[in-house]
Structures are given as structure tokens and as C-alpha cells.
Amino acid sequence: xxxxxxxxxxxxxxxxxxxxxxxxxxxxxxxxxxxxxxxxxxxxxxxxxxxxxxxxxxxxxxxxxxxxxxxxxxxxxxxxxxxxxxxxxxxxxxxxxxxxxxxxxxxxxxxxxxxxxxxxxxxxxxxxxxxxxxxxxxxxxxxxxxxxxxxxxxxxxxxxxxxxxxxxxxxxxxxxxxxxxxxxxxxxxxxxxxxxxxxxxxxxxxxxxxxxxxxxxxxxxxxxxxxxxxxxxxxxxxxxxxxxxxxxxxxxxxxxxxxxxxxxxxxxx
DNA sequence: GATCTATGTAGAT
DNA sequence: TCTACCTAGATCG
Numbered sequence: 088x089x090x091x092x093x094x095x096x097x098x099x100x101x102x103x104x105x106x107x108x109x110x111x112x113x114x115x116x117x118x119x120x121x122x123x124x125x126x127x128x129x130x131x132x133x134x135x136x137x138x139x140x141x142x143x144x145x146x147x148x149x150x151x152x153x154x155x156x157x158x159x160x161x162x163x164x165x166x167x168x169x170x171x172x173x174x175x176x177x178x179x180x181x182x183x184x185x186x187x188x189x190x191x192x193x194x195x196x197x198x199x200x201x202x203x204x205x206x207x208x209x210x211x212x213x214x215x216x217x218x219x220x221x222x223x224x225x226x227x228x229x230x231x232x233x234x235x236x237x238x239x240x241x242x243x244x245x246x247x248x249x250x251x252x253x254x255x256x257x258x259x260x261x262x263x264x265x266x267x268x269x270x271x272x273x274x275x276x277x278x279x280x281x282x283x284x285x286x287x288x289x290x291x292x293x294x295x296x297x298x299x300x301x302x303x304x305x306x307x308x309x310x311x312x313x314x315x316x317x318x319x320x321x322x323x324x325x326x327x328x329x330x331x332x333x334x335x336x337x338x339x340x341x342x343x344x345x346x347x348x349x350x351x352x353x354x355x356x
Numbered sequence: 357g358a359t360c361t362a363t364g365t366a367g368a369t
Numbered sequence: 370t371c372t373a374c375c376t377a378g379a380t381c382g
Contacts, residue, residue: 090363139364157364158376174375190376192365241365248363295363323363344370346362 089155091246092289094136095214097161099290101134101143104163104184111180112151115171122196123177125149131181138209138245140193148198151177152205156192209245213282214290220244220279227267227275234270235263236343247282251289253323253348254297255282262354263347297321302331322348 112127114120126145133144143151153159168185171178177188188194197205210226211218223244227237237243238252247255256263259278261270270278289295298319321331326339326348335352 093363154365155363156374156376157362158374159364160376190374192374239364250363252363345364 089139089157089159090248090251090286090289090295091136091138091212091214092286092295093155093293094139094141094246095286095290096293097141098134098136100163101131101141101179101186104186105131105143105179105181106134107131108182111178113178113180115175115178119177119194122151125196126151136212137206137215138212138241139248140205140209140245142202150197150199150202152193152195152197152202153177153188153191154193156190159189159191161186161188209241210243212245213279214246214286220276223279224270224272224275227270228272230267232267233264233342234261234267235347237267239343239345244282246286249345250295250320250323251282251285251297254295254320255285257321257350257354258297260354262356263342263349264356295320295323298331322350324348 108130109128110126110131112123114123126149129145129149131143131145133142135142135144139154141153141155143153145151155161163184163186166180166183166185168178168180171187173189175187175189176191176194179186211220211222226243227234230237235252235256238247238255239249255278258281259274261274261278285295285297296319298321302321303319322337325337327336329335330337330350330353333350333352335350337348338351339346339348341347
């Protein structure tokens, strides 16, 4: 379930469970074994997220960089640790809890300079206090590329994935193929502020809910709950189902290899 | 049990 | 624009 909120939630959880104490780090699967041995037993200093990237900082020259990709997962449990099941890339064991990482796109040990290089390729993250939405707007307003593609470009802004993209475009009545340069500053400021609210909520509850109460199926009697991703949304994966606002069937198409969902009536061209 | 699909990205073409 | 990566839940039969 990895959009930015998932990684920030993990960072928060790992701060609580592991930061400030020595951590046993291993790689039952073996693919991370040599790096794990370099941080095994050291005190975890910080855990933080930038966009969809997670960083476990052990020292100035030892940070574990994790990207979950499409199917990576972390799971955390109370000690004692169980025998590893399946392909566990990295296992952490602290004073009270242990955690397993499976299926990440990236799990690597970096120096602080390498971390800086990774982060320099990321745009502002709506979930970080240091984020400047104008940096995103500068790129968006200079681009003929569609806003739907720009929202997934992690250099433009970091942390938004396919669900938040679809939902924020719906909530602002923006057609996905609108060129970036047609998005004015006022609209972008509203979309950014909305992402901050939606994604902070996602960090808090651990799932993506974007539907206003008055639009919920219970209130409208219009459509059954759509729960495939664990939350309540307007358009994501609701192809052919009636729009919660106007009843028009939700549309889907492929855009740059990703599924795109929108309401043809609420988001006119 | 087999098959399909996906909230992502890098690298090849 | 295409493919590989590599996991789990949903769906099919």
C-alpha cells in the first residue's frame, strides 16, 4: 500500500519502536546481508521519510534506504522474533519489537552524500514541513505534459501515487489530461493544500479516504462501499460504477503505463 | 491451485 | 514505450 503516507507512517512507527537503542539488523534472505552486518548492533539514530523513500539513519555514513516499490511490505511484532518465513530482505530487532521487510524495490546502505543525492532527485513532499509548493508549481506551470503525469513525477512532487492523483484531480474538478501550463497558481495552491490534508489523514489512519461525508454512499444511497484498497474514494478503481456526486459511470484509461480514473462529468475537458 | 492484478521505478529500447 | 523486478490479495475454475 505504498504511497507517501505509508512511508511516513512507517517512519513514525520505527521511531517509536527502534530509534534510540541498538538494533540487530540481518538479512535472512541474504540479499542485504553484507550491508546489514555493517549496521548490526548499532543505535538507530533517526527514521524519516521523503516521498515514498524511507531512511534509517545509524550514523553520518550509514543510512539504510528503503523503497517499497509496488509490493514491498514491512510488518512489526512484539519480541520474541519468529523464524523467518519467505523472502525476508531485512529483519530488525530492537528492545521490544522486531520487524521484517519483504519485496522492496530498494534496500541499500548509503553514505550521507548518497542520501543527499537520492533526495535531490525528489520534489517537495506535502507531508514534510520543509516542503515548498512553489517549487512544484514552477515545474508544472512550465510543462505541456498533462497534470496527471506530472502528479506522479516524483521530481515534481514526492509522495503522490495513483490513488491520491486520481482523487485530488476529482476533488478539484480537473480533467487528468489538462496540460500543466493550464493550471494556475490559485488552483495549484488549493490542490497542494488538499493533498496536505488528505495525506496527513492517511498517515494518521493508515489508509486513503478522500470522500466528503455528504457524498458517502450511506448518505446518498447511490452506490455500495468500494473497499478494494481499504478506504473510501471517489474514482480510483471504480471503473463503470456511478460517480458518488453525479452518477455518471467512472471512466478509466491507460496513461504512461498507469491506470487513470476520472468522472467525465465532474472533470470536463 | 492457477491466474490476474497492483497504491512503483529503473533501465533498456 | 516496454520489461523486469518480486509479493500478496482477489478472482477464477
